Structures are given as C-alpha cells and as structure tokens.
Amino acid sequence: MLSAAVALFIRKGYDATSIDDIAKSLNVTKSAVYHHVTSKDQLLAEALDEALDELDNAVDEAARGAGPASQRLRDVVRRSVEVLVAHQSAVTLLLRVHGNSETELAALKRRRRIDRALASLVNEAVEEGALRGDLDPDVLSRLLFGMVNSLVEWYRPNGEISTEQLATTVAALAFEGLATG
Amino acid sequence: MLSAAVALFIRKGYDATSIDDIAKSLNVTKSAVYHHVTSKDQLLAEALDEALDELDNAVDEAARGAGPASQRLRDVVRRSVEVLVAHQSAVTLLLRVHGNSETELAALKRRRRIDRALASLVNEAVEEGALRGDLDPDVLSRLLFGMVNSLVEWYRPNGEISTEQLATTVAALAFEGLATG
C-alpha cells in the first residue's frame, strides 16, 4: 500500500494524487485507506524516511572507512548508485521534495546533512592531492551528486544495463571524464 | 505576473499553487488574475515554451556548427549552462514536469527531441574517437546532461561563482574528470 502510494506520487506528483486515487489503484475505497494510515502526509513521511535511512547508511559506511579519501569517495559514489537503484521510488520522491510541509522540511534537513558529509569528503580528497585542485570542491561535489541523483529519472533496473555496469560508468565518467586518454 | 506564478510553481509545486496564491503574491484578487490569463494551465504552458525555445536555440546553434563533434559538444554544454542560468525559473519548471496534463505531455515531447539531438552528438563524438568508447554513449549522454541540469537546483547567479566559471567547471569535470593528471 505504501508502494502503491509512492508509485502514484511519482507519476502524478504528491499534491495531484488524492487518497481516492490511491484507493482506486488498490481497488478499495478511501475509507479502507484511512483505516491503515492517519493521513496522506504519513505515507510521504514513511517513504522519505526509507530513502534517508538508506542514504545515511551508505554514506556513513563508505565515508568512515579506512584508506585515502579519494577511494572512499569512489566507494560512496558506487554505493549511492546501488541505493538509488534498490530504493529508486523512495529516493525519487526525496529528490522531488522542496519543503512544502513540516514533513518535507524535516526531510530536507536530513538531506542537507548528507550533502554536507559528501562535500567534506570531496574537500578531503582535494586536499589529499588525489582530485584536481583547480576547480571549486563544493561545486564539484554538487555536480558529482547531481549527476548521480539524475539517474533516478531514467534508469530502469530491468533493462540492458546492470546496476554494476551503471555504477562503473558513473564512477568512470566522474573521475576520468568523457575525453580519451 | 508570469514570473510571480513561476516563482510560486517552483517553491510550492504547480498543483499546490492556487490561482489565489498567485493573486495574493501580487496583492490582487483571483478575478484580476483571470483578466490576464484564461487558465492556470496557460501560465505553465508559457513558461515551458520559454524554456524549450531557449534550449532548442542553444542546442541547434551549437550542434549544427562546424568543427569536430567533440568541440561542438563542449560548446553545447557551455551554452546549456548559460541558458539554465539566464532562464533558470523556466528551465527548473520544465525539468520538474512529468506529463500530468496535455500541456506537460507536449513539453515532454519537445524535450525528448532535444535529448535525442544531444545523444546523437555524443555518439558522433565517440565515433570520431575524441570521447572514450569503453562506456555506453547513451548512458554518458544522460549522465552528462543530468549533471548539467542539476545545477538549477542550487546555483544562484548572484553568488560568488560567475556563470563563466560555472560553465568552465562543468565542462572541465565532464571532459577531464575529477582525478588529477
């Protein structure tokens, strides 16, 4: 039922999706939905928490590991791709949230904490000398994870490209770039 | 008045923004708004057309130029960044559209045409030998412009980073990557 709601939130947008839409997609009435959840907002909050828990997990795990910052950054990128694929619906919803309610503001706050952790990892890798120092590290961080996050808009796990291949492509493009040699 | 509406569409989302919200932000009543536009949908359509016209322009112009495909791709990336900055509101709205009405479906159709032109330019540059051939060109194209498009979510033209610097950083990251030497 959460997954039915999230699918509709993504297809039509949260505000354009009514409780009745969710009920109809489950072949029940509105009242049956309200028996299981107290509000539409609660469904959103549960999905956002799923995404944030998974991202927190992936980032903390990879960022706190041993080894050079550049290697940990590469691991974070790969782990992030895996989370975006495994929890694509929840993460897609998270990335579309813009602070339009208390629930959304709380989610944005948690997301900013993650973004700051990623930015400081990029900064560390630059100071280490493993990443180029001629470009603003905070801008690089935003562009890097903007690229990673954008894949929720088009990637479909059942297609030709495996998650493994995708993670490799993302990391290769990010670190070595498009150009040959 | 279009810009007031677009600002609200971005802050609250299209569906969550009522005509009354737009009217209040202009210190007038709903009826005054309806004197100038025939529907809420028309406001959306005008903003989406602005974004699509500008992107069409930038891509056609740079993609049809002379020289190697890899150079034309670099030009398209730079020109895209310029358009995203100069028409940030309209483009932000375009990137958040998901086909929830006839207007949105028409905008998505035009956007897909642009995306296809970009993808074939990337393919051309790979065949030319200027871009690495070990990664799927269509995936590279999506990731590249996913990165470019993501900047509408955070870049503010009045900050420390100039549009020029931003375009340089985006192109450098895309073509040469994060890693040193």
Next chain:
DNA sequence: GTCTATAAAGCGATAGAC
C-alpha cells in the same frame, strides 16, 4: 477491515457591478 454517507474546506473558473 471494508463499506456508504457526509461534513467542512478549498479549488478553478465565471457573472456582473463599478
């Protein structure tokens, strides 16, 4: 646990006065 019925509020859009 699901239903019908309904309350209370907000929505897009229009009519008509000034």
Next chain:
DNA sequence: GTCTATCGCTTTATAGAC
C-alpha cells in the same frame, strides 16, 4: 482592470453500519 459573490466540483477526513 479590479472588485464581490457565487457556481460546481474535488479534496481530506470522519461517523457509523456491517
């Protein structure tokens, strides 16, 4: 060109029967 007033509809959410 802006106003007040209102129509017709949809929304979230609840009450109460089965």
